Amino acid sequence: MKVLSQTSKYGIRALLYMVSNPSTGEYVSIGEITKELNLSFHFLTKIFRELTNKGILYSYRGPSGGIALAKPSDQIMLIDIVLALEGEDYFDNCLLGFPGCGVEKPCPVHNFWKGIKEDIKSHLCNTSLAQLGEKILAEEVRLFD
Amino acid sequence: MKVLSQTSKYGIRALLYMVSNPSTGEYVSIGEITKELNLSFHFLTKIFRELTNKGILYSYRGPSGGIALAKPSDQIMLIDIVLALEGEDYFDNCLLGFPGCGVEKPCPVHNFWKGIKEDIKSHLCNTSLAQLGEKILAEEVRLFD
Protein backbone atom coordinates (compact mmCIF):
# COMPACT_ATOMS: atom_id res chain seq x y z
CA MET A 1 0.00 0.00 0.00
CA LYS A 2 1.81 3.08 -1.21
CA VAL A 3 0.20 6.16 0.22
CA LEU A 4 3.22 8.44 -0.03
CA SER A 5 5.96 8.54 -2.65
CA GLN A 6 9.57 8.19 -1.58
CA THR A 7 9.88 11.90 -2.22
CA SER A 8 7.27 12.73 0.44
CA LYS A 9 8.61 10.17 2.87
CA TYR A 10 12.14 11.55 2.68
CA GLY A 11 10.90 15.12 2.76
CA ILE A 12 8.87 14.62 5.91
CA ARG A 13 11.62 12.68 7.65
CA ALA A 14 14.14 15.39 6.85
CA LEU A 15 11.87 18.15 8.14
CA LEU A 16 11.24 16.15 11.30
CA TYR A 17 14.98 15.89 11.78
CA MET A 18 15.21 19.65 11.52
CA VAL A 19 12.50 20.42 14.07
CA SER A 20 13.81 17.83 16.48
CA ASN A 21 17.37 19.20 16.35
CA PRO A 22 17.25 22.84 17.39
CA SER A 23 20.51 23.80 15.73
CA THR A 24 22.75 26.69 16.65
CA GLY A 25 22.85 28.52 13.33
CA GLU A 26 19.94 29.80 11.37
CA TYR A 27 20.41 27.45 8.45
CA VAL A 28 21.03 23.73 8.52
CA SER A 29 22.91 22.17 5.62
CA ILE A 30 21.36 19.45 3.52
CA GLY A 31 24.60 17.51 3.84
CA GLU A 32 24.19 17.27 7.59
CA ILE A 33 20.64 16.00 7.29
CA THR A 34 21.41 13.38 4.68
CA LYS A 35 24.41 12.21 6.66
CA GLU A 36 22.36 11.82 9.83
CA LEU A 37 19.36 10.20 8.17
CA ASN A 38 21.40 8.25 5.66
CA LEU A 39 19.55 9.64 2.65
CA SER A 40 20.86 10.58 -0.78
CA PHE A 41 22.22 14.12 -0.72
CA HIS A 42 21.28 14.88 -4.30
CA PHE A 43 17.82 13.44 -3.96
CA LEU A 44 17.03 15.39 -0.82
CA THR A 45 18.45 18.53 -2.40
CA LYS A 46 15.96 18.14 -5.20
CA ILE A 47 13.11 17.55 -2.78
CA PHE A 48 14.04 20.61 -0.73
CA ARG A 49 14.32 22.72 -3.86
CA GLU A 50 10.67 21.95 -4.47
CA LEU A 51 9.73 22.87 -0.91
CA THR A 52 11.73 26.08 -1.26
CA ASN A 53 9.93 26.96 -4.48
CA LYS A 54 6.62 26.28 -2.78
CA GLY A 55 7.48 28.67 0.05
CA ILE A 56 7.78 26.09 2.79
CA LEU A 57 11.53 26.49 3.17
CA TYR A 58 14.08 29.28 2.86
CA SER A 59 17.45 28.47 1.37
CA TYR A 60 20.75 30.24 1.51
CA ARG A 61 23.81 29.40 -0.53
CA GLY A 62 27.42 29.48 0.52
CA PRO A 63 29.36 28.57 3.64
CA SER A 64 27.17 28.30 6.72
CA GLY A 65 24.23 28.35 4.38
CA GLY A 66 21.60 25.68 4.10
CA ILE A 67 17.85 25.58 4.48
CA ALA A 68 15.45 26.74 7.16
CA LEU A 69 11.73 26.56 7.78
CA ALA A 70 9.94 29.52 6.25
CA LYS A 71 7.39 29.53 9.08
CA PRO A 72 7.36 28.47 12.72
CA SER A 73 7.13 24.70 12.94
CA ASP A 74 3.72 24.83 14.58
CA GLN A 75 2.36 26.52 11.49
CA ILE A 76 3.61 23.91 9.03
CA MET A 77 1.12 21.08 8.75
CA LEU A 78 1.83 17.71 7.22
CA ILE A 79 -0.77 18.43 4.56
CA ASP A 80 1.31 21.38 3.33
CA ILE A 81 4.27 19.12 2.70
CA VAL A 82 2.25 16.33 1.13
CA LEU A 83 0.36 18.61 -1.25
CA ALA A 84 3.57 20.39 -2.20
CA LEU A 85 5.37 17.17 -3.04
CA GLU A 86 2.54 14.93 -4.30
CA GLY A 87 0.55 17.62 -6.06
CA GLU A 88 -2.58 19.53 -5.20
CA ASP A 89 -4.71 16.73 -6.68
CA TYR A 90 -3.44 14.25 -4.13
CA PHE A 91 -6.91 13.50 -2.80
CA ASP A 92 -8.67 13.51 -6.15
CA ASN A 93 -8.26 9.82 -6.61
CA CYS A 94 -10.56 6.87 -6.87
CA LEU A 95 -10.00 3.65 -5.03
CA LEU A 96 -11.11 1.66 -8.06
CA GLY A 97 -9.87 4.14 -10.62
CA PHE A 98 -13.17 4.80 -12.32
CA PRO A 99 -12.90 7.26 -15.14
CA GLY A 100 -14.59 10.65 -14.93
CA CYS A 101 -15.90 10.09 -11.47
CA GLY A 102 -17.81 12.28 -9.06
CA VAL A 103 -20.33 13.31 -11.68
CA GLU A 104 -23.18 10.82 -11.56
CA LYS A 105 -23.76 7.87 -9.27
CA PRO A 106 -20.80 6.87 -7.12
CA CYS A 107 -19.03 3.56 -7.52
CA PRO A 108 -19.65 0.67 -5.12
CA VAL A 109 -16.89 1.59 -2.71
CA HIS A 110 -17.26 5.33 -2.69
CA ASN A 111 -18.74 5.83 0.77
CA PHE A 112 -16.04 3.78 2.39
CA TRP A 113 -13.26 5.39 0.44
CA LYS A 114 -14.55 8.90 1.00
CA GLY A 115 -14.47 8.31 4.75
CA ILE A 116 -10.94 7.01 4.72
CA LYS A 117 -9.74 9.93 2.66
CA GLU A 118 -11.38 12.38 5.03
CA ASP A 119 -9.73 10.69 7.99
CA ILE A 120 -6.32 10.93 6.36
CA LYS A 121 -6.85 14.48 5.20
CA SER A 122 -8.06 15.73 8.55
CA HIS A 123 -5.15 14.12 10.34
CA LEU A 124 -2.64 15.64 7.94
CA CYS A 125 -4.36 19.01 8.31
CA ASN A 126 -4.25 18.89 12.09
CA THR A 127 -0.72 17.64 12.60
CA SER A 128 2.11 20.17 12.67
CA LEU A 129 5.82 19.59 12.45
CA ALA A 130 6.08 21.06 15.94
CA GLN A 131 3.74 18.45 17.41
CA LEU A 132 5.72 15.58 15.96
CA GLY A 133 9.01 17.23 16.84
CA GLU A 134 7.94 17.37 20.50
CA LYS A 135 7.18 13.69 20.51
CA ILE A 136 10.62 12.99 19.11
CA LEU A 137 12.32 15.22 21.67
CA ALA A 138 10.36 13.56 24.45
CA GLU A 139 11.73 10.28 23.09
CA GLU A 140 8.26 8.83 22.85
CA VAL A 141 8.91 8.01 19.25
CA ARG A 142 11.91 7.52 17.05
CA LEU A 143 13.23 9.19 13.94
CA PHE A 144 16.13 6.91 13.04
CA ASP A 145 16.24 3.19 12.49
CA MET B 1 -2.58 8.62 -3.30
CA LYS B 2 -2.13 5.19 -4.76
CA VAL B 3 -3.68 2.60 -2.51
CA LEU B 4 -4.30 -0.04 -5.15
CA SER B 5 -2.25 -0.89 -8.23
CA GLN B 6 -3.90 -0.82 -11.63
CA THR B 7 -3.84 -4.60 -11.47
CA SER B 8 -6.05 -4.65 -8.38
CA LYS B 9 -8.33 -1.94 -9.67
CA TYR B 10 -8.98 -3.73 -12.94
CA GLY B 11 -9.29 -7.08 -11.20
CA ILE B 12 -11.94 -5.85 -8.78
CA ARG B 13 -13.87 -4.00 -11.46
CA ALA B 14 -13.92 -7.08 -13.65
CA LEU B 15 -15.12 -9.30 -10.84
CA LEU B 16 -17.83 -6.78 -10.00
CA TYR B 17 -18.94 -6.89 -13.60
CA MET B 18 -19.24 -10.66 -13.30
CA VAL B 19 -21.32 -10.67 -10.13
CA SER B 20 -23.58 -7.93 -11.40
CA ASN B 21 -24.27 -9.70 -14.69
CA PRO B 22 -25.78 -13.07 -13.88
CA SER B 23 -24.88 -14.68 -17.17
CA THR B 24 -26.58 -17.62 -18.79
CA GLY B 25 -23.60 -19.92 -19.18
CA GLU B 26 -21.32 -21.16 -16.46
CA TYR B 27 -18.24 -19.36 -17.74
CA VAL B 28 -17.93 -15.80 -18.89
CA SER B 29 -15.24 -14.97 -21.43
CA ILE B 30 -12.54 -12.45 -20.66
CA GLY B 31 -13.16 -10.87 -24.04
CA GLU B 32 -16.72 -10.00 -23.08
CA ILE B 33 -15.61 -8.38 -19.84
CA THR B 34 -12.86 -6.31 -21.39
CA LYS B 35 -15.16 -5.22 -24.16
CA GLU B 36 -17.82 -4.10 -21.71
CA LEU B 37 -15.46 -2.42 -19.29
CA ASN B 38 -13.10 -1.15 -21.97
CA LEU B 39 -10.03 -2.77 -20.47
CA SER B 40 -7.04 -4.38 -22.15
CA PHE B 41 -7.84 -8.00 -22.96
CA HIS B 42 -4.27 -9.20 -22.50
CA PHE B 43 -3.80 -7.34 -19.28
CA LEU B 44 -6.98 -8.66 -17.72
CA THR B 45 -6.13 -12.16 -18.91
CA LYS B 46 -2.89 -11.91 -16.98
CA ILE B 47 -4.65 -10.61 -13.89
CA PHE B 48 -7.22 -13.39 -14.01
CA ARG B 49 -4.52 -15.98 -14.47
CA GLU B 50 -3.14 -14.89 -11.13
CA LEU B 51 -6.56 -15.11 -9.51
CA THR B 52 -7.03 -18.54 -11.05
CA ASN B 53 -3.68 -19.70 -9.68
CA LYS B 54 -4.64 -18.38 -6.27
CA GLY B 55 -7.87 -20.36 -6.30
CA ILE B 56 -10.25 -17.43 -6.53
CA LEU B 57 -11.36 -18.23 -10.09
CA TYR B 58 -11.88 -21.31 -12.21
CA SER B 59 -10.96 -21.16 -15.85
CA TYR B 60 -11.94 -23.26 -18.81
CA ARG B 61 -10.41 -23.09 -22.27
CA GLY B 62 -12.07 -23.40 -25.61
CA PRO B 63 -15.34 -22.26 -27.12
CA SER B 64 -17.92 -21.27 -24.52
CA GLY B 65 -15.09 -21.36 -22.01
CA GLY B 66 -13.98 -18.49 -19.84
CA ILE B 67 -13.67 -17.87 -16.16
CA ALA B 68 -15.99 -18.30 -13.20
CA LEU B 69 -15.89 -17.59 -9.50
CA ALA B 70 -14.46 -20.52 -7.57
CA LYS B 71 -16.75 -19.77 -4.62
CA PRO B 72 -20.15 -18.16 -4.14
CA SER B 73 -19.81 -14.40 -4.43
CA ASP B 74 -20.82 -13.86 -0.82
CA GLN B 75 -17.76 -15.82 0.25
CA ILE B 76 -15.25 -13.80 -1.76
CA MET B 77 -14.14 -10.78 0.21
CA LEU B 78 -12.33 -7.80 -1.24
CA ILE B 79 -9.37 -8.59 0.97
CA ASP B 80 -8.95 -11.94 -0.81
CA ILE B 81 -8.57 -10.19 -4.14
CA VAL B 82 -6.30 -7.47 -2.86
CA LEU B 83 -3.93 -9.82 -1.05
CA ALA B 84 -3.84 -12.14 -4.07
CA LEU B 85 -2.93 -9.33 -6.43
CA GLU B 86 -0.87 -6.99 -4.23
CA GLY B 87 0.87 -9.64 -2.18
CA GLU B 88 0.34 -10.98 1.32
CA ASP B 89 2.54 -8.22 2.74
CA TYR B 90 0.17 -5.56 1.53
CA PHE B 91 -0.39 -4.15 5.01
CA ASP B 92 3.22 -4.44 6.17
CA ASN B 93 4.08 -0.95 5.12
CA CYS B 94 5.14 2.23 6.86
CA LEU B 95 3.67 5.59 6.09
CA LEU B 96 7.08 7.23 6.39
CA GLY B 97 9.05 4.23 5.16
CA PHE B 98 11.22 3.79 8.22
CA PRO B 99 13.62 0.92 7.89
CA GLY B 100 13.28 -2.12 10.11
CA CYS B 101 10.19 -0.84 11.83
CA GLY B 102 7.92 -2.36 14.42
CA VAL B 103 10.80 -3.49 16.62
CA GLU B 104 11.57 -0.66 18.99
CA LYS B 105 9.82 2.66 19.47
CA PRO B 106 7.31 3.56 16.79
CA CYS B 107 7.77 6.53 14.50
CA PRO B 108 5.90 9.81 15.03
CA VAL B 109 2.93 8.88 12.86
CA HIS B 110 2.50 5.28 13.84
CA ASN B 111 -0.66 5.48 15.91
CA PHE B 112 -2.49 7.39 13.25
CA TRP B 113 -1.29 5.15 10.47
CA LYS B 114 -2.05 1.97 12.34
CA GLY B 115 -5.64 3.11 12.81
CA ILE B 116 -6.11 3.92 9.16
CA LYS B 117 -4.70 0.58 8.10
CA GLU B 118 -7.02 -1.24 10.46
CA ASP B 119 -10.00 0.66 9.09
CA ILE B 120 -9.08 -0.26 5.54
CA LYS B 121 -8.32 -3.85 6.41
CA SER B 122 -11.54 -4.41 8.33
CA HIS B 123 -13.61 -2.92 5.55
CA LEU B 124 -11.93 -5.09 2.93
CA CYS B 125 -12.42 -8.13 5.16
CA ASN B 126 -16.10 -7.44 5.66
CA THR B 127 -17.10 -6.57 2.12
CA SER B 128 -18.00 -9.38 -0.26
CA LEU B 129 -18.41 -9.31 -4.00
CA ALA B 130 -22.06 -10.24 -3.46
CA GLN B 131 -22.71 -7.16 -1.33
CA LEU B 132 -21.28 -4.83 -3.93
CA GLY B 133 -22.97 -6.72 -6.74
CA GLU B 134 -26.33 -6.16 -5.09
CA LYS B 135 -25.74 -2.44 -4.88
CA ILE B 136 -24.92 -2.39 -8.57
CA LEU B 137 -28.02 -4.40 -9.48
CA ALA B 138 -30.14 -2.09 -7.35
CA GLU B 139 -28.63 0.73 -9.40
CA GLU B 140 -27.58 2.55 -6.28
CA VAL B 141 -24.07 2.73 -7.62
CA ARG B 142 -22.42 2.50 -10.99
CA LEU B 143 -19.85 0.22 -12.54
CA PHE B 144 -19.22 1.96 -15.84
CA ASP B 145 -18.23 5.50 -16.59
Place this chain on the structure above:
DNA sequence: CATATTTAAGAGTATTAATTCTTAATTAAC
Protein backbone atom coordinates in the same frame (compact mmCIF):
# COMPACT_ATOMS: atom_id res chain seq x y z
C1' DC C 1 40.50 38.04 -5.57
C1' DA C 2 40.99 32.95 -4.52
C1' DT C 3 39.11 29.27 -2.35
C1' DA C 4 35.89 26.45 -0.02
C1' DT C 5 31.08 25.62 0.96
C1' DT C 6 26.69 25.26 -0.16
C1' DT C 7 22.21 25.25 -2.95
C1' DA C 8 20.10 25.45 -8.07
C1' DA C 9 19.03 23.36 -12.21
C1' DG C 10 18.39 19.86 -14.97
C1' DA C 11 20.34 15.96 -17.66
C1' DG C 12 21.17 11.18 -17.26
C1' DT C 13 20.50 6.41 -15.45
C1' DA C 14 18.24 2.63 -13.08
C1' DT C 15 14.42 0.34 -11.27
C1' DT C 16 9.69 -0.78 -11.06
C1' DA C 17 4.91 -0.76 -12.73
C1' DA C 18 1.98 -1.01 -16.57
C1' DT C 19 0.80 -2.55 -20.95
C1' DT C 20 1.25 -5.05 -25.28
C1' DC C 21 2.59 -8.85 -28.10
C1' DT C 22 3.65 -13.59 -29.54
C1' DT C 23 3.19 -18.32 -29.33
C1' DA C 24 1.24 -22.40 -27.32
C1' DA C 25 -2.31 -25.36 -25.30
C1' DT C 26 -7.12 -26.73 -24.60
C1' DT C 27 -11.73 -27.61 -26.02
C1' DA C 28 -16.27 -27.53 -28.68
C1' DA C 29 -18.60 -28.08 -32.88
C1' DC C 30 -18.99 -29.31 -37.39
Place this chain on the structure above:
DNA sequence: GTTAATTAAGAATTAATACTCTTAAATATG
Protein backbone atom coordinates in the same frame (compact mmCIF):
# COMPACT_ATOMS: atom_id res chain seq x y z
C1' DG D 1 -9.66 -34.18 -38.18
C1' DT D 2 -10.19 -29.15 -39.09
C1' DT D 3 -11.47 -24.94 -37.56
C1' DA D 4 -12.69 -21.44 -34.35
C1' DA D 5 -12.79 -19.90 -29.67
C1' DT D 6 -10.71 -19.40 -25.69
C1' DT D 7 -7.16 -19.29 -21.72
C1' DA D 8 -1.82 -20.02 -20.46
C1' DA D 9 2.68 -18.44 -20.33
C1' DG D 10 5.91 -15.32 -20.56
C1' DA D 11 8.79 -12.19 -23.52
C1' DA D 12 8.99 -7.48 -25.05
C1' DT D 13 7.85 -2.78 -24.80
C1' DT D 14 6.46 1.57 -22.74
C1' DA D 15 5.80 4.71 -19.02
C1' DA D 16 6.47 6.29 -14.46
C1' DT D 17 9.18 6.63 -10.43
C1' DA D 18 13.31 6.78 -8.07
C1' DC D 19 17.79 7.96 -7.90
C1' DT D 20 22.52 9.81 -9.52
C1' DC D 21 25.56 12.88 -11.73
C1' DT D 22 27.37 17.15 -13.77
C1' DT D 23 27.70 21.88 -14.10
C1' DA D 24 26.55 26.43 -12.54
C1' DA D 25 25.55 30.09 -9.24
C1' DA D 26 25.83 32.27 -4.76
C1' DT D 27 28.24 33.51 -0.66
C1' DA D 28 31.52 33.62 3.33
C1' DT D 29 36.19 33.97 4.70
C1' DG D 30 40.92 34.86 4.50
